[in-house]
Amino acid sequence: MTFPVVGMVGGGQLARMTHEAGIPLGVRFKLLSDTAQDSAAQVVQDVMIGDYRDLETLREFAKGCDVITFDHEHVPTEHLRALEAEGVVIRPGADALVRAQDKGVMRATLDGIAVPCPRHRIVSDPADVAAFAAEGSGFPVVLKTVRGGYDGKGVWIVRSAEEASEPFKAGVPVLAEEKVDFVRELAANVVRSPHGQAVAYPVVESIQVDGVCDTVIAPAPNLPAELSARAQQLALTIARELDVVGHLAVELFETGDGRILVNELAMRPHNSGHWTQDGAVTSQFANHLRAVLDLPLGDPRPRARWTVMTNVLGGDYPDMYFAYLHCMARDPGLKIHMYGKDVKPGRKVGHVNTYGDDLADVIERARHAADYLRGTITE
Amino acid sequence: MTFPVVGMVGGGQLARMTHEAGIPLGVRFKLLSDTAQDSAAQVVQDVMIGDYRDLETLREFAKGCDVITFDHEHVPTEHLRALEAEGVVIRPGADALVRAQDKGVMRATLDGIAVPCPRHRIVSDPADVAAFAAEGSGFPVVLKTVRGGYDGKGVWIVRSAEEASEPFKAGVPVLAEEKVDFVRELAANVVRSPHGQAVAYPVVESIQVDGVCDTVIAPAPNLPAELSARAQQLALTIARELDVVGHLAVELFETGDGRILVNELAMRPHNSGHWTQDGAVTSQFANHLRAVLDLPLGDPRPRARWTVMTNVLGGDYPDMYFAYLHCMARDPGLKIHMYGKDVKPGRKVGHVNTYGDDLADVIERARHAADYLRGTITE
Structure with a gap:
């Protein structure tokens, strides 16, 4: 069966989870990874080891791919433009992606379409x-x-x-x-395909610790319907105006006076969307692939009343396996996602999803697992 | 992080989906496949191409695996015994597996533990x-x-x-x-780990067409609670008495007079358990891996009132991609699982899961997709 080939640049956990989502879709997946030990390179069949900063490497990688997409924003924009000029299909395209790569260009663009920013x-x-x-x-x-x-x-x-x-x-x-005096951070995740179909996931609350995403609650608790709709509309507008193809995460500040301001954009699957793997009908990874292939998008609706994601950061113990076993024994409903990375203090090495009807319980289960895996609690 | 290495013998769709389930678990997965084009070999990083009927090949494959498990029952029992004698960890073990490999041995064993059979x-x-x-x-x-x-x-x-x-x-x-005069076929799926933990999935109804599984309905409609419990208990008893490790599917005949008779056993993930990928908290594939690694098992409970699986068989059209696109557009909630196989008439090339509250609707959606993909309907 002649399914298309998706090439993903970057061997991190986002590529790992995109490959996972591509297996049931029948997508043929090629990876460009810095090393054979990278998170995604451990699990993908068709891996090219090479430097994404090198145009010749990118050209070689693009051969045999029907479309190129990205695990990160770090590919030089001039290389993307060179590849596009040579006929390589890149999604999101260089003109869109530069707005996530360069925060100056991003702000200027958002100003141009009257999107509220700090x-x-x-x-x-x-x-x-x-x-x-x-x-x-x-x-x-x-x-x-x-x-x-x-x-x-x-x-x-x-x-x-x-x-x-x-x-x-x-x-x-x-x-x-x-420095915005926000009451909390939200994220609006949407996915858009080349022919303009788009879906919006429920708006989530994102809790950061030391500048790193710690917990995501889907949907954002106590978010007025009007504000939720405004945030989704904002993300859909940005996706359309910037001609984004694939997943777009819009990180937002919610202020005490009911405003939402755009903090950051990411044009790829995003940490604030990891909950969709277990909490939505279609995950962000599956919908990113469907979008870059211009396939009809999947249902973004939630499957549970509440889904919570907590990031698992590395702690002082290099071997998490026994903590992992303990967490599984304590909570058979835990959805653990490990990235195959060596544990280093503060490094994202996995995440945990929990879901259910009782928000406090769902949060407690996810936090306990993340804390136990990190080693900050021992019971 | 030193996660164990699972080696799976056989490159079919069961291995493909087991690898998919192993990615979030952080399992390092090795595959022994007949060819590089086999369903699983297309998506697994660490593939050895070789003949599972050759003991030297199996020995070579076993090096560097912490545990060996199987995508099919066809590895010669004498090879399994030879490997076990050399200290290779095989799950399920040869003594258990021979009871799924040889239907004569299976019947004699079930007779010995008073399990009702034809x-x-x-x-x-x-x-x-x-x-x-x-x-x-x-x-x-x-x-x-x-x-x-x-x-x-x-x-x-x-x-x-x-x-x-x-x-x-x-x-x-x-x-x-x-030839049992049954009213329908059921399947009881259970998973058991080496230290004896076991979980039971809801009993399902399995509808065969021309001897091939066509549709699975989870849970089996209108199944009296007593009969459901009896079927689960039967499967748990077989798993314990035969010392099964991993997933065990027990195919059953339900008779008009309220008996259940064992038709077949499979000691691996099974077609009657594919619905668990989208319909249960933990899929059969994830629980098979957890079992063979002696990790605590995951919650087997259903996530939806009804989940239906239909097999996608090859039809007269070798290229399914446009039918696939059509199905996605018609039903954004469809969970399609493609195996990466060339289409041949009657060959299992994928399956579709649907779930929801209205059984008739859930069945119609799954059947429509399978029929459309096969080409037996065009609208």
């Missing part, structure tokens, strides 16, 4: 940061390198011009943003 | 078949070669001694069984 502008040096602060309500100010950041890396919260020198050392343009 | 005995020639018929209620009689049959192959229903010559031509012992 106050922001590109700043040139610490004195300019002070000027930016003075233009609004003062310090603290959030500084971000426009490229290369993730999971809290490449982001600084500064309280004075004196604290603002570090971000400029990388030689990458720096974006200043007001 | 009347049966080994027969030596067509005249002996006539004698067997005369001992009971006459013809028709079911004849089975004790080894090598599946999906209706190796099974004959004969109406006279004259019709009974074919089964003896293979030179394999032949088992005669009364």
Whole structure:
């Protein structure tokens, strides 16, 4: 049967879980991975080891793929444009993807389509940061390198011009943003296909610890229907206006006065959508594949009243296997997703999904498992 | 992280779906496959191509595996015993597995533990078949070669001694069984681990067409609770008495007078358990892996009121992709599982799961998809 070949660049856990979702779909999956030990490279049949920063490597990889998609945002935009010029099908395309790769371009684009964002502008040096602060309500100010950041890396919260020198050392343009006094963080996940079909997952609450996603609750508790619809509409508008193909995660700040402001965009399966593997009819990974192949999208509706995802971070114990066994014994309904990674303190090595009718119980089960696997609790 | 390595012998769809289920579990999965084109070999990273009938090949494969398990029953029992004698961990073990490999041994064992079976005995020639018929209620009689049959192959229903010559031509012992006047077929699926933990899935109804599984309804409609419990208990007893490790499917005949008789046993994930992928908290594939690794078993309970599985058989059209696209567009909630196989008429190339509250609707959706994919309907 001539099913198409999807090539994914990047061997992380997102590629691992995309391959998993592609097996029942019958998708033929090729991977470009830095090493054979990467999370996805351990489980995919057709792996090319190579450097995604090298255009020749990308060209070689693209041969025999019907479509190329991504596990991360780090492929140089000029390479994407070169490949597109040569006729390679890239989804999302370079014009869309640059808006997730470069936070400066992202903000300019969102301003252009009147999407509410934190106050922001590109700043040139610490004195300019002070000027930016003075233009609004003062310090603290959030500084971000426009490229290369993730999971809290490449982001600084500064309280004075004196604290603002570090971000400029990388030689990458720096974006200043007001520090939003939000009540919580939300994420609106949508998927869009090339012919414009789109689906919206329920809006979730995302709880960050030290700049890293810790817990996701689906749907976001006590979210007024109007706000939920507004967040979904915002994500669908961004997907359409930016011509996104595939999964789009829109990270949002919810403010005390009922506004939602866009924090970040990701044009790939996203940590805030991992709950869909066990909590939705169609997972974000399956729908990302369906979208990049221009197949009809799957039902995004939830399967349970509440689904909670907690990230499993590495702790002090390099071998999690016995903790893992303990968690399975304690809770036979736990949905554990391991990434095959070596444990390093603070590194995302897996996640846990739980679901049920009682939110407090569902949260407790997921948190217990994540804490026990990390080693921060022993009972 | 030092997760164990599971080696699976056989590259069919059961291995493909077991690998899929092993990815979130963090299981390291090795495959022994006849060819690189086999269903599972297309999607597994670590594949050895070789002949499972060759002991040296099996020995080589077993190196670096913590446990060996199976996609089919066809590995010679003497090879399994040789490997066990050399210290290889095989689950289910040779002593258990021979009872699923050899229908004569299976019947003798079930007789020994007083499990109700159709009347049966080994027969030596067509005249002996006539004698067997005369001992009971006459013809028709079911004849089975004790080894090598599946999906209706190796099974004959004969109406006279004259019709009974074919089964003896293979030179394999032949088992005669009364043709049970059943009202329907059921299947009781259980999973058991080496330390004796066991879980039972809901008893399902299995509808066969031309000796091949066509539709599975979970749970079996209108099954009295007493009969359901009896079927589960029967399967748990067989699993314990035969020291089965992993998934055990017990195919049953339900008679009009409220008896259940064992038709067949399979000690591996089974077609009657495919519904668990989308309809149970833990799939048969995940629980098979957990069992062979002696990990605590996952919750076998259903996630929906009704789940229906229909097999997708190959039809006259070699390329299913456009039918597939059509089915996705018609029903965004369809869970399609493709095996990556070339389409041949009558070959199992995939299955479809549907679930919901309205049984008639859930059946119609699954049947429509299977029929459309096969090409027997065009709208």
